[in-house]
Amino acid sequence: MGVRLHEVESRNVTFVAEHWPVFWAEAVGANILDVDGNVFVDLTSAFGVALLGHASPCVQAALRAGATLIHGMGDIHPPAPKLELLERLAAFSPWPDARVILATGGSEAVEGALKTAALASGRPGVLAFDGAYHGLTAGSLSATPRAHFRAPFEDQLYGGVAFTPFPDPLRDATPNGADALDAVRSALISGAPNGDAIGTIIIEPVQGLAGAFDFSREFLEAAREAGLRVKINTVALKGFNEDELFRLSAWCAENDMDLTFIEVMPMGDIGNEDRLGQYWSLKDLRAELEGRHALSDLGERSGGPARYVRIEETGQKIGFITPLSHNFCESCNRVRITCTGEIYTCLGQDGHSDLRAPLRASKDPSVLEEAIRKAIGLKPKGHDFDYSRQTVDGRVARHMSHTGG
Numbered sequence: 001m002g003v004r005l006h007e008v009e010s011r012n013v014t015f016v017a018e019h020w021p022v023f024w025a026e027a028v029g030a031n032i033l034d035v036d037g038n039v040f041v042d043l044t045s046a047f048g049v050a051l052l053g054h055a056s057p058c059v060q061a062a063l064r065a066g067a068t069l070i071h072g073m074g075d076i077h078p079p080a081p082k083l084e085l086l087e088r089l090a091a092f093s094p095w096p097d098a099r100v101i102l103a104t105g106g107s108e109a110v111e112g113a114l115k116t117a118a119l120a121s122g123r124p125g126v127l128a129f130d131g132a133y134h135g136l137t138a139g140s141l142s143a144t145p146r147a148h149f150r151a152p153f154e155d156q157l158y159g160g161v162a163f164t165p166f167p168d169p170l171r172d173a174t175p176n177g178a179d180a181l182d183a184v185r186s187a188l189i190s191g192a193p194n195g196d197a198i199g200t201i202i203i204e205p206v207q208g209l210a211g212a213f214d215f216s217r218e219f220l221e222a223a224r225e226a227g228l229r230v231k232i233n234t235v236a237l238k239g240f241n242e243d244e245l246f247r248l249s250a251w252c253a254e255n256d257m258d259l260t261f262i263e264v265m266p267m268g269d270i271g272n273e274d275r276l277g278q279y280w281s282l283k284d285l286r287a288e289l290e291g292r293h294a295l296s297d298l299g300e301r302s303g304g305p306a307r308y309v310r311i312e313e314t315g316q317k318i319g320f321i322t323p324l325s326h327n328f329c330e331s332c333n334r335v336r337i338t339c340t341g342e343i344y345t346c347l348g349q350d351g352h353s354d355l356r357a358p359l360r361a362s363k364d365p366s367v368l369e370e371a372i373r374k375a376i377g378l379k380p381k382g383h384d385f386d387y388s389r390q391t392v393d394g395r396v397a398r399h400m401s402h403t404g405g
Contacts, residue, residue, distance in 0.1 A: 001035065013136065015148065027054035029365045053365055096300065107135025114139045114200060123199025125192035126158075127184065129166040132204045143202055160196035162187040188225070231258040231319075238280035245285065246292065253314040260306055260319030261285060282320045289318070305332070323347075329381060343372065345379035353378065 072079035341356030
């Protein structure tokens with residue numbers, strides 16, 4: 001089928017090789033059935049398009065509900081639901097006065113990102129990495145180094161894109177990907193091949209056919225120097241790191257990084273460590289911080305439990321996650337799914353439900369949806385963590401690493 005496709009489709013659209021591409025016949029949930037009867041698990045969610053699963057009932061219901069208006073006229077006569085969607089999307093943003101661009105595909109999304117970054121930075125140049133693929137429109141193709149796609153249009157593409165190897169410490173022969181980092185730094189200093197200053201870095205650690213890459217600390221530092229925001233999370237431990245936290249705060253301020261403090265939770269077998277002795281209420285930490293700096297409460301929310309303040313002297317943003325001194329159970333919207341298919345609806349409870357069995361039992365997504373709804377219906381009112389009686393109440397046997405934070 002690949003040969004047939006190659007004969008009728010423009011040569012720069014679909015990459016065709018001996019065993020590529022896989023031609024889909026049916027897709028339900030996370031499973032893909034190809035034309036040869038093979039079943040695959042789609043770990044990419046169709047490159048992020050099917051985050052609710054393929055053939056999601058809620059997506060199909062939304063399509064049926066909108067059948068009376070198939071399309072509007074975009075930026076001339078937009079359909080009314082577009083406004084509601086934009087408002088809801090903007091509300092998710094942690095930034096005030098957020099603006100939204102709707103895209104019909106990855107190429108268009110990259111185009112919007114390139115334009116936004118150029119306007120924000122005032123520098124039109126772009127840094128992209130060898131092996132990446134960003135799309136076939138003019139801007140996105142300019143940031144795609146693959147000759148298979150670029151060659152027919154090379155003379156038409158923007159010349160302000162520098163390509164360097166991805167700084168991957170696992171693949172680079174030099175420590176921490178030093179050679180690749182030097183290439184990144186050199187490009188950021190010297191600019192793009194046409195002389196334009198670089199204001200955009202396109203980071204794509206999962207590059208499909210080119211492989212998956214890991215970040216090194218040195219690369220993050222180089223990227224931060226180029227404008228990438230970095231936030232540090234740290235657990236406040238009395239008698240362990242309390243003398244380091246304010247130095248950490250100062251270091252983050254010096255390096256233009258945000259910082260979030262987290263109260264220690266009694267999770268897992270901790271051996272000889274004493275969680276009760278380590279507990280430090282962030283109310284007390286904040287009071288000490290206020291003794292050193294002027295703090296202003298911020299109304300912004302990131303979708304998680306953190307509450308934020310700004311240090312007026314530095315402009316630095318500090319977050320506080322307080323599961324004990326000021327728990328947020330009543331507003332908790334989190335569930336956690338492990339790699340083995342267990343769904344935990346509370347970080348501070350051991351109760352969980354199995355999703356692997358219904359996922360394997362049927363291709364019908366409603367079976368899995370029913371299992372998820374049933375599990376969420378069992379979500380407890382909150383955790384039982386409590387240090388107030390000078391005992392560690394509410395301890396759970398599960399380690400934090402089992403589900404993540």
